[in-house]
Amino acid sequence: MEAFQQSYSSKTLIWPKSRSWALAGVVGSGNLEVLIEPNPASPEEVAYSVETSIPDFKDSWLAALNDFASHYAIGGSKITIHDQGAAPVVIKMRLRQALDLLVSNTQ
């Protein structure tokens, strides 16, 4: 297991009134779960926290997380990830799904 935290600047997310969190994905082989929660203290930053079962992959993680922070407005949120060896494409897919779930009105 490896754990690390990293913050990146990102445009401020307009937090929906009805929701305080969103979860996407499941922890399982080659998969991960992403929990996005508000972090109003830092509106222009996203704070990532990652726990992964496959170590020595931090460079790729950070590159993918940084890309996501620059492509989407997620400032003012903290994102926690539990990972069991997901490929970067899955990481980005789940981040996007969590964001979609958050801003959509469905549950």
Added chain:
Amino acid sequence: MSQTPYHELKARERIAAIADAGSFNEIIPPPERVMSMYLPKLGIPVAFDDGLAIGSATIGGKRVYLAAQAGQFVGGSVGEVHSAKLVGLLKAAARDKIPCVLLIESGGVRLHEGSSGEIGIAEAIRAIFACRSVGATTIAVIGSDIGAYGGMGILSACCDCRIMTEHGRLGISGPIVIEKWMGKEAYDSSDRALVWKTSGGKTRYILGDVETLVNDSTSAVKQGIISVLTKSAKPDLPLAETQQAKLQARLDQFGKMTDPDEIWMASGVTDVTTATLDEAEDFIKAFTRKTS
């Protein structure tokens, strides 16, 4: 866009599809981070919900408690937190006398948490009977490839009702365990056709172990749940005696058979090949027609 089959959905997607829109109110939601204390010590990633989402909801307008297991997370296995959430929910159902619907996808006790999950399942079984004795219907929905095995197989068998799809499997020992025990000649676990014929929804339906067999779609599963929400099987002497006779008759009639197809045929299915491919509705119709 076609509807995603029930067996392909993840636990939370199942809840979203089965509960009336917007009605699910999660108990101990993910941000609460009530997670396994065992897995981190074993170097295994944890899940925010420990592989079980629980809450209250309405289904077809009727209030229920609802739980869904995440089969992807350590095989849907039942550890200490997972089982405690389940037990709490069942006790709440007994207290409030409302139905409890379990969307099951589990290989049984989580070995990584040792006897803790085993006792948890035993407690959950006690709680199921507490529900049954007050008429709070307990419903096990089994429609995933992982199915309901081990302790969760036993637990499912204790519910008032079981709803299965042809993808669901209900058993105790899994095919790999049996293959190791009996040898590949007796049970080839890679022969999935045999595995499903042994434990799958259709055979369970034929033998009368499930209330209803439904198509592998969320709408069919939801309809199935609605159709049994008011059914209950209070544990009393007549029920026990009827079941005793039925299970004895099953042993007498089929006990010497080894091939599930034999059971199908002896139960009145004339065209096994077609019946194997049939959707649940056609299967039920064909089976009822043949046997009536």
Added chain:
Amino acid sequence: MNTSDLLQQFFGASASRLTITDKLLTGYASVDGAEVCVLGTVDGTYINDSGALHLAAQVIDCVKTRPGIPIVMLVDSAGQEPNRTAEMLGLPVYFGHLLTCLEVARQSGHKLVTVATGKAIAGAFICYGMFADAIYALDSASVGLMPVEAMSAVTKIPVATLEELSKSLPALEFGAAPFALLGGVKEVWPVDAGLESKLSAAIAEATTEDTRAQLGKERGGRPQAYDVQQRVLAESAR
């Protein structure tokens, strides 16, 4: 200790009234002069569909013919029998039926007391013994999910790691004492120590409330279970 000595310890001379068929124990005996119904497994046998049905028949008979007498369950079974045809015939449903019969008994006022006398492993323990109002184990009994070696083989976690961890996590340890720490067993009894009177007292104090989670918390073996259960009950009541 062999089976007949053991039964002697629990039931004195009345043990002779019990029957063992295919390593399944059934019948009626007395404990401290009071009649009880007995069902159980012996010699670490595997329990299968017909075995479960055999025990269920005993429970039904008891409810019908001996209203209200206590039911004593003795457990010495290595597990459910891994067998394809038993699975095909619906083994979980047979076990579920046995449990249903026991619930019928409970509802009809029969007290249910279990003593794990030998192996009390996995499904074999779940399918009747663990369903009792009160559960005890002899100190010599092998109680738990599975031995550490077997757990290691399935989880791919080295035996040494599991053994080390089990010092702080009794759930990973195998045996009656750690199982008691989890609340799964109320009390561990030494063999040869007045088992009949212990059993008699156990029957007397048995109640239908399931207190295992609370015990597990008090004894430190299951630190999370009780609080989580309570929390669900509280949150759902809001």
Added chain:
Amino acid sequence: MPDTPRDTRRINKTARIKRASTLAQGKIVHHEKTADLLRAIIEKGDILCMEGDNQKQADFLATQLASLDAGDLRDLHLVMSCITLPSHIELFKKGVVRQVDFCYAGPQGNEVAELLADGKFPIGAIHTYNELYARYYMDLTPRVALIAAAQADRNGNLFLAANTEETPAIVEPTAFYDGVVIAQVNQIVDTLPRIDIPSDQVDFVVEAPYPMHLTALFTRDPAAITDVQVLMAMIAIRGIYEKYQVESLNHGVGFNTAAIELLLPTYGEELGLKGKICKYWMVNPLPTMIPAIESGWVDTVFSVGGEVGMERYTAARPDIYFTGRDGSFHSNRPMGQLAGHYAIDMFIGASLQIDIHGNSSTVSKSRITGFGGAPNMGCQPTGRRHPSKAWLKAGSEANPGPGALPGRKLVVQMVETFQTGRVPTFVESLDAQDPSIKAAMQGVAPVMIYGDDVTHVVTEEGIANLAACRSNEERTAAIRGVAGYTPVGLKRSAADTLALRERGIIQLPEDIGVSPARANRSLLAAQEIKDLVRWSGGLYDPPAKFVDW
């Protein structure tokens, strides 16, 4: 030298046959006498061919051969397309093999690597299929061939059923150069459905006690296709199939291309591509093609081999598949490979490793697999002269020059940037370049497909058009541009990537109108094996290991 005899092989063959004559009734030998037959026929130093590929195996004969004592089998030179069975490996362990020339060792790849490390695997060369078949007519003609057929009649005529595969390619050179052909058959019958190999070319027939082993190698369960693979399939359809109007093609066996097959009736239909692309196929009867065939996408399919469970379906679709006069499916490996070499617009397949030059390989130090047929198709056939739309368009993008071909076959590598377990697909240098591996191959690294032959690399990130690159540096930058978050990809420069994107050499999903949000399994025409059975009208009989109902 008029006295030098010029018929020694014929005389030798006569002697061999005579030695075995007491074991046979006519050409028929009882299976219990198989070991004796092999002992009587095989001589020291023989070039011995054992039939077997990634699907069909002369497994009974191979097992019988492996049961012989080392003293009975000396100094053999094995020629065989695939080293697949434990009994093949057994011969090397016994130390009776002087040299082996082969194509592919997939299932035994780890064993081969171990034997190689122990110096017990004397490789002549690793070939592509047609390359080895060609050498059967030149310097590697078998002295004895052990082959497999479905049925024989009492005269020794053979019926090969769906899996003709390479049997004729082995039998013909052997039989016409005085070698001995021994066939194992599932059954001896009075009358064959059709004759695929005439008895003239067969010396002995053994009815094996069990049917030959057949692997359902080309069956891909749609349930295992991921959303990411759907995304890649969408990218490939828009960025390559549609752009070049690919009419004739070969697909590899992976889930990536299975996803494409299952998107044709949905996504492809929506793009209006039916009748414009994917009409002529050189592929085995892939179950995942059933929906496309049933929706009228496909004109013809020719195959190198059969596929377990597709017998009734193929027989019922003779407009699509090649079938015999008996009505059943027919295949032919060398001819299929030939078609895949000369007559297709596009080859598309996957690989385990791709380096920064576009070279790919499936070989690692712990696993020696070889080539099979991919290089025959994943290459530029410089002997091709007939034009097609796709061929000309791809040619127009490639390096211009007075001596250049006017057209180009599309050779597409379709890979996820990471394999399972987060092993990067893109590497600076292939494992195949390892000195110990090269040493065993006379200094030549076992490259599956060379970068110079590859026209496109497709990943979940986008498409790199390698053919349109004008320098090696550009090609490397294009590969890095689609290599995602692999170490190779992390080394890209944003400026290079942007410049290549402006020239259309790198294309991201949005550049070709692909919305990743739509990349979902629900877009597949079939989501599980049972859907394929339904599409086939019940004609497809999936093997038991693919059934979950």
